[in-house]
Amino acid sequence: MINRCNIFLENYATLSDADKKKMEGRRGEILFLRTYAYFILSNTFGAVPIMTKSVSGMPENFYYPKGTLEELYTMLINDMKEAVEILPTTTGDLGRITKPAAATFLAKLFLVRAQGAEFQNSSEPTLKALYKGTDSEDLDNAIKYATVAITQKQNETAYGGLAPDFGSLWTDIKGSDPYARDKVSELLLTAQYESTQTYNGRYGSNTSFIHLYNSNHTNFRASVGRTMEYGRPFATAGSSDWGYDMYTDRANDSRYYKTYLTDYVTTQMGNGGYKDWTATTAYVYNNFIKGANDATVKAGEHLMKSLGQRAIVYIENSKDEPLDSLWVASQPFIMNVRWTVGAPNGNYGTAGSYSSEVEEGLRNPVIKNKGTRKLYYRVDGDKGDNYGLDYGLTQAGHYMGPRKWLDINRGLGTSANGGQAIDICIFRLAETYLIRAEAYGRKGDMANAIADLNVLRKRAAYHAGETRNEVLVKYEPSVLTGKLDVPSAEKQSPYKVTTDSYEKIKVTGEEWTAGTDKFKKENYPDNVNNYFVQFIYNERARELIFELNIREDLHNAGILYERVVARDQLGAPATSKGTQNFPFPKDDVSTGSKGATGVGKGVFERKHTFFPWPQAFLDLLTDEKGNALDDAAKKAYQNYGY
Structure with a gap:
């Protein structure tokens, strides 16, 4: 993808001014795509080779030294600043990249660089490797560009531009418009699949498989x-x-x-x-x-x-x-x-x-x-x-x-084993609010952070006229005991909601205030003190789980390791027992190493927050003269710990 983007950009530079103007939107799309590709690569490997010129055929050598993340993020941010300026605010073509999507992505890049800045002098190699440069205005710019997207979209619904019903984002329907789910305005950018299967697979697999999991x-x-x-x-x-x-x-x-x-x-x-x-x-x-x-x-x-x-x-x-x-x-x-x-x-x-x-x-x-x-x-x-x-x-x-990903239109709506029809979300407006909330909070502006978080909570609440799931009312233990409150009138079939539940779930700041009941429920890893940041990623998970971005977000925030060790029994090493408020499960019957033994069962280490460079790739690399790298050079290229 990066090479194809470079080919376009090189050819674009040769156009007349009139043709450049006609193709300006496409240039914005290409800058976005190249930036997104590098974003994914750097989330995976850290520092990577920075290629801005196209190549054709077999190269004379495989000399691909890494650039620094500081150099990379300078390029990515500059490219996305231009993309935001030249991309259209709206599009009639489903799947085209627009200004709100680009502004959200740029806001995220500024936030990610600000996150990494705190690790510049870290003694932990995997945290130090998150450093991407320092700019005192990064958080302000994250707020600025998130606001660009939010301002454009916020008046489209009564919930700040979010779809009024969270479930409507995931409701798949048959009928005259199988694309209805993909047209929800909250979705700023999606990877395109379509129900006729005509165009799926043009650039690779005809399915992401997420709809089958x-x-x-x-x-x-x-x-x-x-x-x-x-x-x-x-x-x-x-x-x-x-x-x-x-x-x-x-x-x-x-x-x-x-x-x-x-x-x-x-x-x-x-x-x-x-x-x-x-x-x-x-x-x-x-x-x-x-x-x-x-x-x-x-x-x-x-x-x-x-x-x-x-x-x-x-x-x-x-x-x-x-x-x-x-x-x-x-x-x-x-x-x-x-x-x-x-x-x-x-x-x-x-x-x-x-x-x-x-x-x-x-x-x-x-x-x-x-x-x-x-x-x-x-x-x-x-x-x-x-x-x-x-x-x-x-x-x-x-x-x-x-x-979220049930796809009843897959396989032309007739084959349960067929290719997918639903689009996969890349950016949606709820994440834009989360980006801005985190930036506000990191600056100490908790009032605005809470306001943005509560845009999500207002939508997340049950609204008058909705119905609760019967399983919730009849079988959820915390509802049966009264630990969780459902009004008595709403416990009768068909479980119609009469009173909006927002007041019961709104964010107040107690969630990251040590010692409160809300604080205990958030299950923060032991021995951390960045409670607001930890809360943001709890809320990201509540909103975005299964949307294929949680790992990279935790990684960039520098909290992936501690969260796995504290919360994922199958990933955590045997030395972990979970957290004080949510220990790993231990029952009265498990014996030996299997089952609910109360300790971690995995081998996750700090080095696993980055992926290793494949050995086959390292074996291809050469120095500038075309000489194969020796073992020492390969080890120096490889990520820490591998």
């Missing part, structure tokens, strides 16, 4: 097959526990239930086999769970009886609010719960003659005092198998996956 929903006895309604079970987009827990009020922050696919319905009867009611589960359902208007069930009957029936539900509860395992097993669907407790003294007894303690647990299934009951981590509601963590590839494929 979903939990393996097909091998439960739940009659959920591989259909258009759900992604293919590639099972590689599972979240860490913190990816769920970061939504500190999922009853009132709608992004949780609009981001995650919490429940499935039957799509293919008999797929995976049938789960039948047992005498015990039928008794518990009929006597403790069934609604007054629901039919009774009998032992031997299938749980799944018709298409469109609720089939699988995921509940991500906290360790202090485990659910009774018999209540979970007796639901009329497969319920997969993070934390459950077993029977008192290991034995529920006989159906029809349960002890008062057992019956109390079935009537009030959130067990606050487990007593002699054993605590279990991630036991599925189908066959009682462990799932998640390191139990094996099949079990690791079960998790509550993203709703």
Whole structure:
């Protein structure tokens, strides 16, 4: 891509003034594309060769010395300043780069350079490598260019230019306009895919595969097959526990239930086999769970009886609010719960003659005092198998996956295995607000930072006229106990919202004030003190998770390592136990090294915040005279620690 951009820019320089004026917008696009390519490369490798002249054919040698990040960012920022000036404010062509997208990108570049400036004299090599130069006006410029985009867009909706409903960003529809989702004005720039498949693959793969990454929903006895309604079970987009827990009020922050696919319905009867009611589960359902208007069930009957029936539900509860395992097993669907407790003294007894303690647990299934009951981590509601963590590839494929990229128009709307139709967002206005909020906060202007953050929170709230997910109201433990507040009138089917929930989730500044309840819920890594910055990246994750930019953002902010070690049990080394407020899960039954052992299971090191240069690339490199690099020169070129 970089070479093609250089070819265009060289040819553009030879045009007449009149032709240059005609092609000015295209020059802006090319400057953006080259800058974006270098941005991705430098996020991956750090300092890279800076190539501004085109090459054709085989070069005489492979002499590609690295430039410094300071040199690179000077070029990138200058190019993007020009791009912002010459790009159009709007376009009639879906996917064209416009001024708001370019201004957002430029604001991000200024912010990233300001972030790296604090590491100029760091003794930690991987942090020092983030230094990209210093300019006292970087934060002001980040605010300036973010404001360019925000000013243009903010009056388009009642939510500062954001789509009124967060879920509408991810709602895929069939019908006369399959591009409706891609035209939401909040989306400033997207990578283009389209439902006819005519043009997909012109410059590479016809799919990004993100629309296929979903939990393996097909091998439960739940009659959920591989259909258009759900992604293919590639099972590689599972979240860490913190990816769920970061939504500190999922009853009132709608992004949780609009981001995650919490429940499935039957799509293919008999797929995976049938789960039948047992005498015990039928008794518990009929006597403790069934609604007054629901039919009774009998032992031997299938749980799944018709298409469109609720089939699988995921509940991500906290360790202090485990659910009774018999209540979970007796639901009329497969319920997969993070934390459950077993029977008192290991034995529920006989159906029809349960002890008062057992019956109390079935009537009030959130067990606050487990007593002699054993605590279990991630036991599925189908066959009682462990799932998640390191139990094996099949079990690791079960998790509550993203709703964001479900693509019912893929494969021309008929092939569940087909190429994608949805565009992939590169920049949207919500991120512009986050960029500006961080810049304000780093300057100490908390009032404006909070105002920008609350633009997102106002949209994130449930609004009057919306409906909450039934799973939230009927099965979310924190709602059942009253820990999370849903007005009583809104707990009745169809769970219509009457009062906007913004006041319950608005940012106040307590979130980064040590000692407050809101502070504790943010789960900051131990031994850090940049709480505002840490909060910004919590909010970025709540807003942008699964949008393919979280890693690079944490990397550039210099906090990737500490966040993985503190929050990702599968990435963190065995020396980590999580954080004080959110320790890694430890249950009462895991033995050996597998399962919920309470310690990290990974090998993440600081060097992994940068990627290594591939050995094949290093072997191609030469010095200026064309001589192959010796081992010492290759080692000097390679990134720290590799």
